Amino acid sequence: MDKNNIININDLEAPLFIAWQINAECNLGCLHCCEEAGHSMPDKLSRDETFKVLEQIVALKIPYVAFSGGEPLLHPYIFEMCEFLRKNSIDLKIETNGEYIDEKKAERFASLNLRSVQISLDGATSVAHEKLRLGGNWNKATNACKLLKSKGVNTEIVFVPTKFNIHEIGQIIDFAYSLGVYGIYTGKIMRIGRAAQNWDILCPSDEEYKEFFTTLNEKLKQYDGKMKVYFYPYDVLEELKYRRMSPAASLLVIPNGKVKLIGPLPFVCGNLKKQTLKQVWENYKISWQKPQVQEFIDRLIKEPKLLAESNKWVELFH
Template identity: 25%
Template sequence: MRSQKEKLNILERAPQSLGALGQDTARKILKGALEDEDFFKTCPPLFVGWELTRACNLRCRHCYNAAGTAQPDELTREEGFDFLQHLADHGTVGMLLGGGEPLLRKEFFEWAEFAANHGINITVNTNGTLIDKETAQKMKDSGIVNVQVSIDGLFHVHNTIRGAPWAFERATEAIWNLFEIEMPVTVITTVMRSNMYNVGDLIDWLKDEYGGMVNQMFCRVKMVGRAMETGEIITGKEYLDVCHVIADHYGFTGMWSCIPYPYMIDLKTTDNFIRTVVNTSLGKRLYPERIQSRLQGDENAAEVIMGAVGGNCKAGTYMVNMGPQGDVVACVELPVIAGNIREKPLIDIWYQTKLFNDLREKKERIGGKCRNCSYMEFCGGGCRADAYNFYGDYLAPDPMCIPPGGWPLG
């Protein structure tokens, strides 16, 4: 057990995190979007998620791919290296390594180091239960720049969701092990039926335990995978209620916490925050020079950035995902396979398939209630996975969205 003095010493050195993208990747993407309004219609896959394996040491109630056992014929060691080289050759700047539990893949550190040595910023999405001090140091030594640890509730809430009585203790200790070697950490919290009334308590605990140094991001449980069998799916209204709890605890930082409702963001406060941060060392690493000129006038900084990046869902715009056997999808929760890298290079799948061509033009092609919504410019049409899993059409409106005053809007 660490003493309070030891914890304070660690927190003095702990770096801030900005989520999966990391600072360098986010800066490159934002720079492109600010300089060219059609950037996301022509850019290569700048950020790639790779599920290394289906193997997992937990059995989470909401897991979108019902992970547990490795699949037959997952990519080989050499296929993995070839894939990473392909990404480096075609402009990928960031990656998210996930699973299953990615640390169970024996090639994990080799692949991470290879990618980092080829200019790709690596983030890891993990349940945290395997990250002791030695593993944390190996992660840093291999060039990983950011770690996402999944925590869905306090103590028994998290343990029940994850299916293991030790899950919470190990995950929270992993954060300390990562902070100790100065690794940025983001906590990912999936809101579902089992924790929807405990989100505020978790936020308060994380702030208290880690001195506000943990960046927490939220997502709603999706209508796919194990959640469909365990009763964890919640309604749009229930998630909106939870988002109000999140906003009450974090205030304007709902912008950074993946709250999907732009009307909940305090634009004036966020504008003041960005204008302050942009001149700090953190801001200079994150925001490209272009933002400085845009902020000379009266434009709201939050509106400038949200308008440039086009909402929370980046599937198919600059982001793509690949499963353990090489299947390529826009999002891990959107089960439409565009191709397989064993049959066609990723860059060809990216530019030549209907799925990605549709998603690059989604603002013009999404139908229903989203088409004429005044928030379309900021939200980008919401979640394409929810649209597909509910309607069977990834260009349908987001079924979980509730605008202010309800539908119809206008």
């Protein structure tokens, strides 16, 4: 049996994972939002189109889907979408700011037997969290974790380090453990979307990252076997250098049904309003080899500022 990195996407009939940004609406205006969410997308997928995509996910036996946004709990029929996938045994993760999770929603998530609900918590206290997540409410986010946990939902926390909060990494991990969550995820902030626009005020220094990873490694040992502490040590350029050689077996669907190669690149390899998921998957496989993509990655490596263009979509197929 072979693990992970030797998977060649050309050997796969379909993706293994769909990251689906189901809406662009958001109640917050986070300084580091990758999707620059907060607006309504005029050409978003209709209800019929959405369910056609869901049906294809089931038909292609794609084992794992994550719904994010925007804020996915603002999507008008998120629970129906969840129910459809779960009824068909597709594992599902919801990535939310947690602010709309009340007792009733927590119970509904519990009944869906989700893989997990992931709450964004960018501070061990309200100060850093709310400075970074404009309009955000730390109490609501932490209460969401408590409610979900109390209902038996597998709950995770994601923490994005910035200059405002990187020093809180140890505290947030301890806090996550005190909440009883399944795990906490973190990694270097990605220079895309609104984070790219605010890069100078957000990006931690090398020295701050060094301390961050030292603490993470200590916490990893401290919570070994008790709570999952997961961090991805690479930045977005390192990720791209790797992915150009070994693309992930996943598709990133945005609210209007377009499918991006990967978050940090502007390239779109298909449109689920016009093409089947299978056709888009075939496009995806060949897209990575296109000179346009490879050359853009080369340019990015020399000029990381170009990452700010990640949400200015470039169609690879016409």
